[in-house]
Amino acid sequence: MFRRLLRSQEHCPPGTDLRPQTTGSLLMAISRSDAAHLLRRSGFGARPADIARLAALPNWEAAVDAVLDTSRAPAATMPPAVGQTMEMWELRIELIKFWIERMRTTPCPIVEKMALFFHGHHFPCSWSKCDEATLAWNQIELFRSFALGDYHQLTQRVAVDPWMLWYLDNGANKAPSRINENFGRELLELFTLGRNNYTEADVVAMSRAWTGHNLSADGLRYQFDAAAHDNGQKTLFGITKNWDGPATITEILKGSKAVPASLFFVAKLWRYLVGTEPSATTTQSLAATFRASGLSLRSLVRAIFLHPDFRGAAARTAVVRSPVDWFVSVTQALDVPATASQPQWWIVPMGQDLFRPPNVGGWGSNEAWLSASGWWRRGECIRWLCYQMVDPSLPYNRFPEIQPDSSPKLVADVTFEAFGIVSPSPATRKVVEDWARSVSGTWHGSSMRYFGMVLVAMSPDFNLG
Amino acid sequence: MSEQFPPQFLAAIDRLGDDPEYEEIHAALSAPVDQRGFGRRTFLQGALAAGSATALTLGPLAKAAAAVEPLESGDTILVVIQLGGGNDGLNMVGPFGDPAYSTLRRATSVAAGSHPLGVGGLSFHPALPKLAARFQQGKVAVVQGVGDPDKDHSHFSAMAKWMAGTAGDSRTTGWLGRYLDTIPDSDQGFRAVSVDGSIPLHLLGNRSQVSALAEELPFGAERDKGTEVALYEAIRNYGSQPTGLGRLGDAIASMDRECIDLAREFVRLGDPSSDGDDLTRQLRTAAKVVNLNIGVRVIGATLASFDTHRTQAWMHNHLLSDLDEAIDVFYSTLDAQWADQVVIMTFSEFGRRAGDNGSGTDHGTSAPLLVVGDRVRGGLHGRYPSLTALDERGDLEVHVDFRSVYASVLQRWLGADATQILGGTYPQLDLFKSKPPEPSQGPPTKKDPRFLPFDDVAKFVIQQFHDFRGVHPKESDLLAWGNVVYWGFWSIPVALEQMYVGSDLYRFGVDGARTFWMGTGGPPEVDDIWRWTKMRATGSSMEDIAAEVVSSDAWRDRYGRLYGTNLINKVHTDLMGAPPSAQFLAYWQPKFAHENDVNAATMLAQLSMTPYGRLAYHHRACVATVFAAMLRRPPEAEQNRQWATLLDRGAVKLEFLLSTLYESAEYRSRFA
Known part of the structure; x- marks a missing residue:
């Protein structure tokens, strides 16, 4: 299930105009519902103020450019806990809290959303192989700095990133007799081309090309060991020469394999951001845009958000919120900082252990999150957070407009608004209003302020990202 | 302290202050169910929930329930109630009208004549009317004068001694845990249940697993409000x-x-909101556990706060009321068919001082102990200590060693070898009229062919936890793993890989196996891998493991005749595939002037922790540990090397190794 293959390998005829198709609606003012959809997919929650901000923009293109504006993204920062003396598991909790808090509060969530894509879905590395916090966090910062940057440069940097050198063993890939094919294979299969686009001989050549690109003796830095590099002739994709690692990446992304590599990556990112299976035409046109931009992630993400299918009916319901997305969105809505929300209690048993994706294929999606135990945890989490909120001694007491005798409609409107649900489905609205009607004005009426949040956080509308 | 405790208890024991309360000690002598402090349910609760349901909503839970073997009609059940803190036995069953009693007890005196036993001039405390009635029906044995002949007055050491229940000094396991070790399937966690939310020492065995029912329930279960x-x-x-x-x-x-x-x-089942005090709720749950017929043989419950130094009268009355009610509720909840298969016994670490202190009572020695059940030989056993012939401290004499009671229960009720379990022979009491009738054949279990060689997904998951992690899965783990496997989100190979890479075996055992491989050129023994896993997990250094490697025959055969520079050269070339650098030689040469083995171990440990060592030998260590988990034997060296080469080259993935072993005849034969 982790390795969904690209369905179409067709190449585009040269000269085809594959710019994204634009429609009249692009020029019209945007609905709050569209604004919320864009906020969810480009980030995590959809806060009322952000929805209003986007909806006030003149057109969709302006809204897309607004969410892609990374000028105010927090600078790279080593979490304060790194370097302090603490147990490894405590340190990882600190990293989890640090990143979750950044996701929750950043003015530029697309940066974290893309970093999470690279960490959890495209270039996964895990604490289980190397628990050096500095290396783990540096890699996340690498993903952040290239979130909307140059995909080719990013891939080059990841290939020699120390956490990756540990995770896929290239740190010990040494010629002549100690060739390790782990990285070479995954580079082809999972990172750049996908199956059926290379041969076993290519794996061997690739692995030889990456010999000598190792770790320093302390295991903390990349170090090229010239003596362990294979300088012989190697045949990769039918081209025979003295291949060296970085040149192979350039060959794939910008040379003879540029088309299949772009198709592969575009389809993967489309599934992450849009959720649907992209049509062959869509993939081809986006891949052409991507290549024409010189592999600019910003251009590709922009083209995806501008694509008509992004706002189509199918895409609206195509993503089940991952535990991290759900948790960040909930704590955004309730305004609870990660120091108080204890993300590690919740996201790990829900199935998404940050810094520990299950394997090199990364986390699953959608159905993978639907289990009774995971769902209990969502319920326990939101109920616990709400109990924190109603403690008058804590600063999180929210939604004073909901009173024990408030009308069902007001309760529903306030809670939907808080959770960024602009147009709830009629079925969901009915459940919430029926519940509010059954308790409003009764002895249980005072529960409406916080249990309304629990109810909405468990709704199908909110659990669709 | 000469006693040995389980390693997971030591930190808590160390933290105990000079004068710990009973509750602190009980906590130190119990294994926490879940250290994260939430979701403390274990698998059993899920299984019980499913077993009690008529309509099942989730397949895996139905399968989990099917994994449970029901009891047979000859199987006996023991419910053990710990009365923690030192129960005042003199006031539980005592000669309340006796002048000697009135002399000793002033502030804590119990009025005479409430519930006379009709024998021995004794009465039950007024708070025990239902127990008194049960006594009159011949279903309660009062064992008099039970205690530790050494008359230990410390909560801590007395409790540890009672819980461990051995003739010797070891405190690493409990007497019932060792009993559980001897019965089939106890390693699956279905034979013993603790209903107080932790697993006390007396239920801990070497192999057997105890499931704990804790008070915390999943979202949606608490429906009292x-x-x-x-x-x-x-x-x-x-x-x-x-x-x-x-x-x-x-x-x-x-x-x-x-x-x-x-x-x-x-x-x-869990019913945390049901009526009644602490013990009453626990025993109601215990009766439901028995009713579900899922094969539980031992159930543990606890009632604390018996350490009544002050204002005893009110508190003791309250506690005994709970005990009285609890036993009654147990029998009213229990399906009648089980009544003659169950025995309840109480114990407490000591009684109280014979004379009171003007408000309460201080730590004492012997006390009566209750054994309740339809097949119990009701009446008095043992001998009541004289109230006029106290020992030099003013304490009651001990007439029955507590291990005599254990021996009788083990041998005559549970049908076990008491001498073996207690590590000594103790005189047995005639506490039981007979055992229940002998067993008949149980119903066949359901099977799901997708999980062969396992009958269903629950057994598959449980076995993988046992093999790869050496523990029984918690209920939440079982649900989570069962779900993803049952519904096919993870194939069996992927599930096996996840199980493996998330284990201590992978995180730590691989360190040990790798070091051994580097030092000897072959895979280590299974027991060594598990021992090193534990060592690394508990903070041992790589040098400790490397020291074992350099003292092995294989290392000595390779390097035993080499010294100094020759040794450094050969080791480095063998292990790292290249001769040492000048820097490396310069660093190590002076160190090898003396104490070869120590330095060799340090050098091996360091080489093992280099990036090259950790990566180049990674898959050899993986193969050795996977064999240890799944086949419980080391691979042949050549076989190990071949698998590792395939993995190194990326030609196959770990999941392929795991699924190949999973499908092998050898693996299947483990479960034939």
């Missing part, structure tokens, strides 16, 4: 109609409905 019920019903209602939100929207709504429905099943 109308407010929450309305909320849960509303969440459930999301799944009552199409959402209009597509396939995934409907799937989410169905999950809302399922998770609430499933949680409701927990209420039938």
Whole structure:
């Protein structure tokens, strides 16, 4: 299930105009519902103020450019806990809290959303192989700095990133007799081309090309060991020469394999951001845009958000919120900082252990999150957070407009608004209003302020990202 | 302290202050159920919930229930109640009208004549009317004068001694845990249940697993407050109609409905909100556990606060009322068919001082102990200590060693070898009229062919936890793993890989196996791998493991005749595939002037921790540890090397190795 293959390998005829198709609606003012959809997919929650901000923009293109504006993204920062003396598991909790808090509060969530894509879905590395916090966090910062940057440069940097050198063993890939094919294979299969686009001989050549690109003796830095590099002739994709690692990446992304590599990556990112299976035409046109931009992630993400299918009916319901997305969105809505929300209690048993994706294929999606135990945890989490909120001694007491005798409609409107649900489905609205009607004005009426949040956080509308 | 305790207890024991309370000691002598402090349920609760349900909503739970072997009609059940803190036995069953009693007891005196036993001039405390009635029916044995002949007055050491129940000094296991070790399937966690939320020392065995039913229930289960019920019903209602939100929207709504429905099943059993005091609630749950007929043989319950130094009269009355009510509720909840298969016994670490202190009573020695059940030989056993012939400290004499009671229960009720379990022979009491009739054949179990060689997904998951992690899965783990495997989100190879890479065996055992491989050129023994895993997990250094490697025959054969520079050269060339650098030589040469083995171990440990060592030998260590987990033997060296080469080259993935072993005849034969 982790390795969904690209369905179409067709190449585009040269000269085809594959710019994204634009429609009249692009020029019209945007609905709050569209604004919320864009906020969810480009980030995590959809806060009322952000929805209003986007909806006030003149057109969709302006809204897309607004969410892609990374000028105010927090600078790279080593979490304060790194370097302090603490147990490894405590340190990882600190990293989890640090990143979750950044996701929750950043003015530029697309940066974290893309970093999470690279960490959890495209270039996964895990604490289980190397628990050096500095290396783990540096890699996340690498993903952040290239979130909307140059995909080719990013891939080059990841290939020699120390956490990756540990995770896929290239740190010990040494010629002549100690060739390790782990990285070479995954580079082809999972990172750049996908199956059926290379041969076993290519794996061997690739692995030889990456010999000598190792770790320093302390295991903390990349170090090229010239003596362990294979300088012989190697045949990769039918081209025979003295291949060296970085040149192979350039060959794939910008040379003879540029088309299949772009198709592969575009389809993967489309599934992450849009959720649907992209049509062959869509993939081809986006891949052409991507290549024409010189592999600019910003251009590709922009083209995806501008694509008509992004706002189509199918895409609206195509993503089940991952535990991290759900948790960040909930704590955004309730305004609870990660120091108080204890993300590690919740996201790990829900199935998404940050810094520990299950394997090199990364986390699953959608159905993978639907289990009774995971769902209990969502319920326990939101109920616990709400109990924190109603403690008058804590600063999180929210939604004073909901009173024990408030009308069902007001309760529903306030809670939907808080959770960024602009147009709830009629079925969901009915459940919430029926519940509010059954308790409003009764002895249980005072529960409406916080249990309304629990109810909405468990709704199908909110659990669709 | 000469006693040996389980390693996981030591930190808590060290933290105990000079004068710890009973509760602190009990906590130190119990294994926490879940150290994260939430979701402390274990698998059993899920299984019980499913077993008690008529309509099942989730396949894996139905399978989990099917994994449980029911009891046979000859199997006996023991419910053991710990009265923690030192129960004042003199006031539980005493000669209340006796002048000697009145002399000793002033502030804590119990009025005469409430519930006379009719023998021995003794009466039950006024708070025990139902127990007194049961005594009159011949279903209660009062064992008089039970205690530790050494008359230990410390809560801590007395309790540890009672819980461990051995003739010797070891405190690493409990007497019932060692009994559980001797019966089939106890390693699956179905034979012993603790209903007080922790697992006390007396239930801990070497191999057997205890399931704990804790007070925390999943979201949707706590339905005592109308407010929450309305909320849960509303969440459930999301799944009552199409959402209009597509396939995934409907799937989410169905999950809302399922998770609430499933949680409701927990209420039938755990019932934390049901009426009654602490012990009453525990014993009601205990009776339900028996009713479910899932093969439980031993149930542990605890009632604390018996350490009544002050204002004893009120508190002791309160505690004994709970005990009285609890036993009554146990029998009123128990299905009648089980009554003659169950025995309840109480114990406490000591009695109280014979004379009171003007408000309460201080630590004492012997006390009566109760054994209750339809097949118990009711009446008095042992001998009541004289109230006029106290020892030099003013304490009651001990007439029955507590291990005599254990021996009688083990041998005559549970049908076990008491001498072997207690590590000594103790005179047995005639506490039981007879054992229940002998067993008949149980019903056949259901099988799901997808999980062969296992009957169902639960057995598959449980076995993988045992093999790869050496523990029984918690209920939440079983649910999570069972779900993803049962519904096919993870194939069996992927599940095996996840199980392996998330284990200590992978995280730590690989360090040991790798070091051994580097030092000897072959795979280590299974027991060594597990020992090193534990060592690394508990903070041992790589040098400790390397020291074992350099003292092995294989290392000595390779390097035993080499010294100094020759040794450094050969080791480095063999292990790292290249001769040492000048720097490396310069660093190590002076060190090898003396104490070869120590330095060789340090050098090996360091080479093993280099990036090259950790990566180049990684797969050899993986193969050795996977064989240890799944086949419980080391691979042949050549076989190990071949697999590692395939993995190194990326020609196959770990999941392929795991699934190949999973499908092998050898693996299957383990479960034939």
